[in-house]
Amino acid sequence: METKKHNILVSLMCMDFLDIKEQLKILEEEMDGYHIDIMDGHFCKNITLSPDFAKAIRPAVKKPMDVHLMTTNPSDWLDPCIEAGVDMISPHAETINTNAYRTMQYIAGAGKKVGITLNPATALSYIEHYLNRIDVMTIMTVDVGFAGQKFIPEMLDKIRQAKALREEKGYHYRILIDGSCNKNTYEMLLEAGADDFIVGGSGLFSLHEDLREACKLCKAQFQEAVSKVEGRESANHA
Template sequence: MARQISLDRKELLIAPSLLSADPLEMATSIASLKGQHDWLHVDVMDGHFVPNLSYGPALVKALRKRYPQEILDVHLMVEPPEAFIESFLDSDPDFLTVHVEATAHLHRVLGRIRERGVRPGVVLNPGTPVESLFPVLHMVDVVLVMSVNPGFGGQSFLREVMSKVTDLCRFRAVHNLSFLVEVDGGLGPSNVLEVAQGGADVVVMGSAVFGTEDPGKTLEEIRKKIAGDS
């Protein structure tokens, strides 16, 4: 089913991370957002590329069946991604992002994702130079800049990665590209405005949303902060 996805960068998009949702009450957690989100972010960890295990293609497939109109943003923290992508592509995500550090065959992986009709994305760890992405930026619809070292939720934001966001925005403008710049890790009400003003198009937030008493109200307040209404 075709889903409308905006790449025009007119306003900040918010993608709550289901890694911080209640795994036994996933539907309740999503309902608690009260429609204040734009995408749903699904973190997939293999216990090898990152030191943790999390969701697999069965969850993505179940989400797609239950929420046919949601934008599912699936972030693969797996190595090598080429061993995993087919099962996730069968689950009908909207975005499937893979780490530049996880494969020697990044062009091939991104090309396969596009070939299957899913929007490809590439992810950059905090310690990886942004220049490593330049050869593939023409192939992707989203670049995910990690602002924590991936593997666990609830970490502190690494402000130094914002220079990478600046570089990506500059590269995009110079080369007339249209990928979105997404930032993930340690984001919440205290720093989301800084990240938005720094050039991010999409922000991923986990515990800062699902860890609050009213996630929907939290998102509403964050949107007001971004808009300058509070």
């Protein structure tokens, strides 16, 4: 993932699968990277993308690919994802805490960025012992498994805590938001301390029937939120 101030990643489970090649061409030009949801039908009651999907599209894209492992046994999926050429692997904290250090060492040893994902009901304290080892903390603002869910406002406090803890301890992780990122939530997420955002149906694909126009609208809506937040911060420091 790029280290600019904010990145917008596209949730590929929300794309039009009848037009993958053309859509990837547009997304590669317009957006910052890709988010690939891998589900096993057990950790959450859905099955979406796979390491084979990541491998198939890798030659067509150069932007970073983030894999979100919504799987009961994430260690089973590490080698296929690494071999697919992804850039970051984010298992769920709820699934790796019996072997978290071994899992993170394996991901990092393969030259990939280490992510960790928290379900909405999982406290930040659950992962406090290895926050110094992660590159990205993904905070779910909806329950796992399905697109189109309503934003859970209680997650704003978790984002604030994650930002405060990073500043207090000098950690380097970026805060990535997964779930209902759109024009209705950008401002509150930015103010809480989010760095990067995953957009899907509500934040991108539903904005316009022409994907390039949808990308432009998405970025314009996001930039409007950034400008408002930065404007208020400047006024408060004046």
